[in-house]
Amino acid sequence: MKSLGADVVVDYKKEDFEKVLQDYDVVLNSLGKETLEKSLAVLKPGGKLISISGPPDPEFARQSGLGWPLQKVMRLLSFGIRRKSKRRGISYSFLFMTANGGQLAKITALIEAGEIRPVVDQVFPFEKTNEALAYVETGRARGKVVVTVK
Ligand SMILES: NC(=O)c1ccc[n+]([C@@H]2O[C@H](COP(=O)([O-])OP(=O)(O)OC[C@H]3O[C@@H](n4cnc5c(N)ncnc54)[C@H](OP(=O)(O)O)[C@@H]3O)[C@@H](O)[C@H]2O)c1
Numbered sequence: 001m002k003s004l005g006a007d008v009v010v011d012y013k014k015e016d017f018e019k020v021l022q023d024y025d026v027v028l029n030s031l032g033k034e035t036l037e038k039s040l041a042v043l044k045p046g047g048k049l050i051s052i053s054g055p056p057d058p059e060f061a062r063q064s065g066l067g068w069p070l071q072k073v074m075r076l077l078s079f080g081i082r083r084k085s086k087r088r089g090i091s092y093s094f095l096f097m098t099a100n101g102g103q104l105a106k107i108t109a110l111i112e113a114g115e116i117r118p119v120v121d122q123v124f125p126f127e128k129t130n131e132a133l134a135y136v137e138t139g140r141a142r143g144k145v146v147v148t149v150k
Helices: 033-042 058-063 068-077 079-087 101-112 126-137
Strands: 024-029 043-051 091-094 120-125 144-148
Touching: 024 033, 033 043, 033 079, 043 079, 058 068, 058 091, 068 079, 079 091, 120 126, 126 144
Parallel strands: 024 043, 043 091, 120 144
Antiparallel strands: none
């Protein structure tokens, strides 16, 4: 993790990150409700809590063009974390990755400048896509698993 540029590395099996870290601007959460709520403790007022593992928020529903019943459902699903965030002056948002050429172009520039170093675990030819997916499902891949298409 340090070789990838992390300043502080917390082993979640030995330490509680919310006790070690504080006053951060942004948390990008990819775990469940418990970790999402603990993340509030490491953010400073004005900070951003962004989650890719839910719960979806009403803004996401609006941006996705979903009708009002689903907007309402997402308002309810994220009510608790939005309320807890607001109390601390933190903004909560759900992020769902979509194909976006403009963003990829910006990321390409960062990779070419050496600011982002992609970590590739294994590369499979297209004919071995099933093996690639089985490998991803083991949950032990470190970095990207790539399928090459000629
Ligand atoms: N919104 C979107 O567009 C989007 C896109 C992709 C994925 N997702 C979501 O993001 C979530 C994560 O996806 P994933 O593919 O990374 O899942 P994953 O393959 O299950 O990986 C989970 C990782 O979290 C680590 N972990 C488990 N408990 C932890 C803890 N308490 N503290 C810190 N790390 C912990 C695990 O570490 P170990 O290796 O030690 O077990 C593992 O490396 C899923 O809910 C997925 O649905 C959303």
